[in-house]
Amino acid sequence: xxxxxxxxxxxxxxxxxxxxxxxxxxxxxxxxxxxxxxxxxxxxxxxxxxxxxxxxxxxxxxxxxxxxxxxxxxxxxxxxxxxxxxxxxxxxxxxxxxxxxxxxxxxxxxxxxxxxxxxxxxxxxxxxxxxxxxxxxxxxxxxxxxxxxxxxxxxxxxxxxxxxxxxxxxxxxxxxxxxxxxxxxxxxxxxxxxxxxxxxxxxxxxxxxxxxxxxxxxxxxxxxxxxxxxxxxxxxxxxxxxxxxxxxxxxxxxxxxxxxxxxxxxxxxxxxxxxxxxxxxxxxxxxxxxxxxxxxxxxxxxxxxxxxxxxxxxxxxxxxxxxxxxxxxxxxxxxxxxxxxxxxxxxxxxxxxxxxxxxxxxxxxxxxxxxxxxxxxxxxxxxxxxxxxxxxxxxxxxxxxxxxxxxxxxxxxxxxxxxxxxxxxxxxxxxxxxxxxxxxxxxxxxxxxxxxxxxxxxxxxxxxxxxxxxxxxxxxxxxxxxxxxxxxxxxxxxxxxxxxxxxxxxxxxxxxxxxxxxxxxxxxxxxxxxxxxxxxxxxxxxxxxxxxxxxxxxxxxxxxxxxxxxxxxxxxxxxxxxxxxxxxxxxxxxxxxxxxxxxxxxxxxxxxxxxxxxxxxxxxxxxxxxxxxxxxxxxxxxxxxxxxxxxxxxxxxxxxxxxxxxx
Amino acid sequence: xxxxxxxxxxxxxxxxxxxxxxxxxxxxxxxxxxxxxxxxxxxxxxxxxxxxxxxxxxxxxxxxxxxxxxxxxxxxxxxxxxxxxxxxxxxxxxxxxxxxxxxxxxxxxxxxxxxxxxxxxxxxxxxxxxxxxxxxxxxxxxxxxxxxxxxxxxxxxxxxxxxxxxxxxxxxxxxxxxx
Numbered sequence: 001x002x003x004x005x006x007x008x009x010x011x012x013x014x015x016x017x018x019x020x021x022x023x024x025x026x027x028x029x030x031x032x033x034x035x036x037x038x039x040x041x042x043x044x045x046x047x048x049x050x051x052x053x054x055x056x057x058x059x060x061x062x063x064x065x066x067x068x069x070x071x072x073x074x075x076x077x078x079x080x081x082x083x084x085x086x087x088x089x090x091x092x093x094x095x096x097x098x099x100x101x102x103x104x105x106x107x108x109x110x111x112x113x114x115x116x117x118x119x120x121x122x123x124x125x126x127x128x129x130x131x132x133x134x135x136x137x138x139x140x141x142x143x144x145x146x147x148x149x150x151x152x153x154x155x156x157x158x159x160x161x162x163x164x165x166x167x168x169x170x171x172x173x174x175x176x177x178x179x180x181x182x183x184x185x186x187x188x189x190x191x192x193x194x195x196x197x198x199x200x201x202x203x204x205x206x207x208x209x210x211x212x213x214x215x216x217x218x219x220x221x222x223x224x225x226x227x228x229x230x231x232x233x234x235x236x237x238x239x240x241x242x243x244x245x246x247x248x249x250x251x252x253x254x255x256x257x258x259x260x261x262x263x264x265x266x267x268x269x270x271x272x273x274x275x276x277x278x279x280x281x282x283x284x285x286x287x288x289x290x291x292x293x294x295x296x297x298x299x300x301x302x303x304x305x306x307x308x309x310x311x312x313x314x315x316x317x318x319x320x321x322x323x324x325x326x327x328x329x330x331x332x333x334x335x336x337x338x339x340x341x342x343x344x345x346x347x348x349x350x351x352x353x354x355x356x357x358x359x360x361x362x363x364x365x366x367x368x369x370x371x372x373x374x375x376x377x378x379x380x381x382x383x384x385x386x387x388x389x390x391x392x393x394x395x396x397x398x399x400x401x402x403x404x405x406x407x408x409x410x411x412x413x414x415x416x417x418x419x420x421x422x423x424x425x426x427x428x429x430x431x432x433x434x435x436x437x438x439x440x441x442x443x444x445x446x447x448x449x450x451x452x453x454x455x456x457x458x459x460x461x462x463x464x465x466x467x468x469x470x471x472x473x474x475x476x477x478x479x480x481x482x483x484x485x486x487x488x489x490x491x492x493x494x495x496x497x498x499x500x501x502x503x504x505x506x507x508x509x510x511x512x513x514x515x516x517x518x519x520x521x522x523x524x525x526x527x528x529x530x531x532x533x534x535x536x537x538x539x540x541x542x543x544x545x546x547x548x549x550x551x552x553x554x555x556x557x558x559x560x561x562x563x564x565x566x567x568x569x570x571x572x573x574x575x576x577x578x579x580x581x582x583x584x585x586x587x588x589x590x591x592x593x594x595x596x597x598x599x600x601x602x603x604x605x606x607x608x609x610x611x612x613x614x615x616x617x618x619x620x621x622x623x624x625x626x627x628x629x630x631x632x633x634x635x636x637x638x639x640x641x642x643x644x645x646x647x648x649x650x651x652x653x654x655x656x657x658x659x660x661x662x663x
Numbered sequence: 664x665x666x667x668x669x670x671x672x673x674x675x676x677x678x679x680x681x682x683x684x685x686x687x688x689x690x691x692x693x694x695x696x697x698x699x700x701x702x703x704x705x706x707x708x709x710x711x712x713x714x715x716x717x718x719x720x721x722x723x724x725x726x727x728x729x730x731x732x733x734x735x736x737x738x739x740x741x742x743x744x745x746x747x748x749x750x751x752x753x754x755x756x757x758x759x760x761x762x763x764x765x766x767x768x769x770x771x772x773x774x775x776x777x778x779x780x781x782x783x784x785x786x787x788x789x790x791x792x793x794x795x796x797x798x799x800x801x802x803x804x805x806x807x808x809x810x811x812x813x814x815x816x817x818x819x820x821x822x823x824x825x826x827x828x829x830x831x832x833x834x835x836x837x838x839x840x841x842x
Contacts, residue, residue: 056699060699060702060703063702063703064702064706078706078708081707082706082707082708082709083702083706083707084698084701084702084704084706084707085698085699085701085702086702086706089698089699089702243688479708479711481707481711519711520711520712643687643691644691646687647684647687647688647691650683650684650687651684651688653680653684654680654681654684657680
């Protein structure tokens with residue numbers, strides 16, 4: 001018994017000089033929490049968890065990333081391809097941003113429903129909104145860092161918002177850019193700010209929690225805590241409940257990371273930034289869509305920007321807009337309806353934001369935008385004046401016998417439904433396939449939870465690339481050493497590499513010289529530079545194929561459809577000279593001549609060499625080139641999710657056991 | 664139900680559940696740390712550059728060249744007969760890091776070593792004409808005064824070990840691959 005005694009004395013000694021331990025004990029263990037919190041209250045701790053995940057993954061990414069316009073894109077691809085588990089860390093970070101916003105938006109809506117902005121929690125609410133604004137700035141600047149097409153054009157469009165400010169607008173934009181366009185200085189400062197702001201958020205989160213622990217948690221009934229019978233200590237009741245929530249959340253998060261890592265992103269961001277070409281559809285990440293819709297709903301530049309910023313800033317005024325003495329929506333029948341209509345309105349705005357600004361969407365966007373402000377500025381004040389609220393329960397302790405609506409497991413289920421609704425909604429957003437094109441969907445070996453590549457198919461596809469595609473298309477991100485992935489031995493790779501010549505140097509005399517390629521060399525490009533490639537191809541640049549299936553909507557199906565989509569043009573279509581008719585290509589006029597024909601390649605393994613087979617094999621090869629980590633990702637995903645199911649079930653059992661005394 | 668009946672079974676169940684959940688949670692967290700730690704190890708592109716080939720034919724006897732391998736200088740010295748003789752005459756037992764010259768070379772005239780002082784990592788002098796060679800005719804580290812002999816063995820100063828000999832193979836009489 002001496003050891004614990006000594007330990008306690010050491011703890012006391014420390015605590016008397018710096019009360020860190022009693023602070024922790026006070027705020028994370030003893031903190032008296034209303035005993036009736038439902039699962040909607042899990043999202044605060046989930047947001048804190050996500051902030052830590054984002055900071056940790058971000059730190060490790062920053063150690064590998066290069067903030068320079070000439071190197072940023074490739075440095076991200078190096079993280080994806082060469083850094084050990086780099087793909088995992090990047091996908092955790094990339095999808096983590098979306099998960100963070102899902103969690104925080106639910107947290108905000110929870111506050112809206114249960115009146116968590118009302119006295120005495122106004123300051124707590126405002127600090128939360130500051131966190132939201134900081135998060136938005138951080139997310140935006142983070143999206144710029146990979147320096148793809150969406151990065152560059154997103155940065156251009158968003159920074160140009162400031163040009164709407166009268167007189168000084170243009171100067172502010174130049175100041176933000178550090179130049180006359182979004183360029184290297186912009187990337188550098190955005191990297192620095194993207195690194196800095198999360199720590200600022202962390203600081204503000206501490207204030208948020210401090211304010212929370214001063215005024216104490218709200219609860220689903222929205223009534224004040226009357227005495228000790230209404231509260232339970234945070235630990236173990238809410239620590240175990242939050243951990244269970246983290247488990248459920250991690251499963252959802254991991255499904256994205258391991259199986260749909262690019263589902264919430266845009267293919268265009270896998271095309272390196274090009275200041276001369278804007279992508280046809282500029283759409284922000286899903287979490288900005290409602291605000292984007294409000295921006296576009298106003299047909300005036302300055303007013304649009306003001307409306308967009310006002311959409312968030314107006315939330316600061318909620319304590320004055322909603323003056324009803326009753327906090328919880330549970331006891332406000334009319335408010336409840338208005339609240340859910342407002343939620344629907346936000347979803348509508350999000351959907352409108354994802355659609356091109358034309359036709360019906362302009363009208364819908366305007367109505368939804370007006371409704372957004374109408375709800376906050378008109379309905380809420382009127383409701384708080386005229387609504388007849390239901391009688392409030394006397395205390396938190398009492399109505400436990402008569403479970404309040406939306407309590408316990410039902411609320412958890414609801415939370416999940418909303419989560420999936422959010423995702424389903426987000427899913428609808430990138431569905432902007434070019435009109436009038438045909439996509440021939442194929443069944444691929446890598447699809448599904450356990451999907452893997454077919455090595456023989458990759459070898460055949462590589463042969464097709466070498467014999468046909470490589471005449472015009474480079475694959476700069478692929479090294480000879482990478483082909484070991486589909487069955488080339490180390491010696492075979494050396495032999496393969498040595499059959500190519502690369503230029504190296506300068507040697508001791510300062511001269512460049514040719515040497516046989518090594519496994520560590522990249523696939524040589526067919527042209528010395530982009531201009532040469534354009535000149536040799538009638539002015540059209542054959543795109544680099546390393547990331548093609550990730551950079552095109554439809555992926556491998558799209559590549560396959562293009563390769564097999566050549567047809568004789570319909571009589572009513574006029575093709576420009578040097579173009580070919582293709583049913584899968586947007587606009588149908590493609591510069592690439594048809595290349596894949598029956599018998600174009602002779603396969604050594606006896607696979608039939610009809611055009612479809614050749615196209616399918618090379619599409620599979622390109623899929624591998626774009627996602628070489630896929631097999632490792634799927635395998636790790638299966639293990640991780642199985643583990644999470646077990647751990648979460650265990651946590652749930654423990655939670656039930658601990659809570660048995662309270663229920 | 665008596666108080667005992669209510670308390671005892673749940674308590675043991677809870678203790679077991681608590682232990683199991685904690686163990687699983689801690690194990691999960693520990694495993695999750697590994698990808699982050701491993702991401703700091705050399706990446707695949709770095710590992711792929713770990714061999715180089717060097718042509719020895721332009722190096723005359725008595726001359727030395729320095730090549731870069733894994734980001735570090737590698738000393739390649741074409742030793743003269745005298746230097747080889749001097750290296751062989753040393754009594755091995757008297758050395759701080761006892762190693763006969765024959766163990767440090769594949770062909771006596773070619774001494775190939777990583778040019779990094781084993782004390783704290785500076786690059787010793789002695790490669791260029793006019794460099795100091797230390798008291799033993801080999802290399803001298805200017806940072807903290809370690810002396811190496813014509814076989815690259817430490818003879819004086821704070822360095823604990825001889826200059827390291829990398830793995831290399833002779834592809835031909837005048838071509839080696841390091842790594």
